[in-house]
Amino acid sequence: MNKTRILLIEDDEKHIELIANQLYESELLRFTVDTAETLQKGQKMILENEYDVILSDLTLPDSKYNETLQSLKGVVRDAPIIVLTSLDDRNTILGMIESGADDCIPKSQLSSTLLERSIIYGIDRFKNKYTIARQLQLNKTITDNAASCLFMMDKEGHSTFMNPTAETVTGYTLDEIRDMPLHDAIHHHHPDGRPYPMCDCPIDNAQSELVEMKDYEDIFIRKDGSFFPVICYIAPLEENGKVVGSVLDFRDVTEQKEAEKEIRVLNNTLEQRVVERTEELANTNESLKLEITERKKAEGQVKASLKEKEILLKEIHHRVKNNMNVIVSLLRIQSQSIKDKQLLDIFKDCENRVNSMSLIHEALYQTKDLAEIDLAEYIRNLANRVVNSYKVHTDKFSLNASPVDSAE
Secondary structure, three states: OOOEEEEEEOOOHHHHHHHHHHHHOOOOOOEEEEEEOOHHHHHHHHHHOOOOEEEEEOOEOOEOHHHHHHHHHOOOOOOOEEEEEOOOOHHHHHHHHHOOOOEEEEHHHOOHHHHHHHHHHHHHHHHHHHHHHHHHHHHHHHHHHOOOEEEEEEOOOEEEEEOHHHHHHHOOOHHHHOOOEHHHHHOOEOOOOOEOOHHHOHHHHHHHOOOOEEEEEEEEEOOOOOEEEEEEEEEEEEEOOEEEEEEEEEEEOHHHHHHHHHHHHHHHHHHHHHHHHHHHHHHHHHHHHHHHHHHHHHHHHHHHHHHHHHHHHHHHHHHHHHHHHHHHHHHHHHHOOOOOHHHHHHHHHHHHHHHHHHHHHHHHHHOOOOOOOOHHHHHHHHHHHHHHHHOOOHHHOOOOOOOOOOOO
16 A cells, blocks of 8 residues: 655644644554645645645745635645644635635644544545546547537426537527527427427427437527438436436538438439430330341342342343344254355354354353353353354364353
8 A cells, every 4th residue: 555645834843743643643544744834845845746635734934824725726736635724613614615625624623533534535535526527527528529419408408518519500509598498499490480399399208208319310490590400319317316307419410411412313313314325225226126127128129129130131141042043043044045155154154153142141041140150161062063063073173161260
């Protein structure tokens, strides 16, 4: 157990001895004592050392009665101050405590037990007070810097606390709304202008029914009359097992709602564009199908027409070939009655010429592709007819004809 460090500020040696003796009689305290005869020396020692408790007389050589306590409070931060006074009236004791002393003991009533208890209780109270002060400061820091609006309300719905964010968002200060239910300040009308009775308010009903609400969405009203959307959380406040009020936590979600609205508009626009594009593609697809159908129909008509023309053209070639064969036959019949060799040669030459033309029409008639004919076959047939027409023996010559590549 660490020793309790005590600073005694006292200029009367007899009182110093008396107080020291009382301390040494304590059975609970393990301590060390430093002494200072003046306020200035005591302040210097406080600044240079760490003490657990300060015992001080009020009347010192360099300080007046009503100045000593305040001067000590100016330098003491981490220890309780216990005043030792020659005055023993009740008003003096209460006045010292109200002025900031942790305790006040009349020297005439000083005893080991009283001093021991005052020091122990004073240190404990100071620690508790310091802990509470730190917690309060921490709570204040949290609430002052919270992004949410925080309200504390009593059982009647009157505001007892609001953080800076709540003041900024609503436009009210606590002094402006503390004497009215919070509902009457920020929730008294619907956005369409209809009054909103407090008895119909889910938030106030939750408070009266001691029900906790989470993520409740509603519309609140600022001091300037403008409406804004919020998401709320409300819970009852308990003290010693009894409900003494409630806490309301809400966030202004105007920007969130605007963003959601923009997203909905964008989604709707996108969906509309998808529908339009789908319809456009469907129409285009139908147009393409119709065009393909029409093209196939036209292609079929063209093929049918070409087939008809091909048949007609072959028929023409066939008839031309027949007519030319008739001409050849007539020339051949006529040449049989001609005795003049020169004239006979002319007839034979005409017959061969007509035969050469007849062979072309015959080849065109028999071919599968009117764009091409077998020239080698044509030459062989033509040569045979010429040979036959002149009655020449084929053993006296030979004929070789090869197909000609059209690409060459």
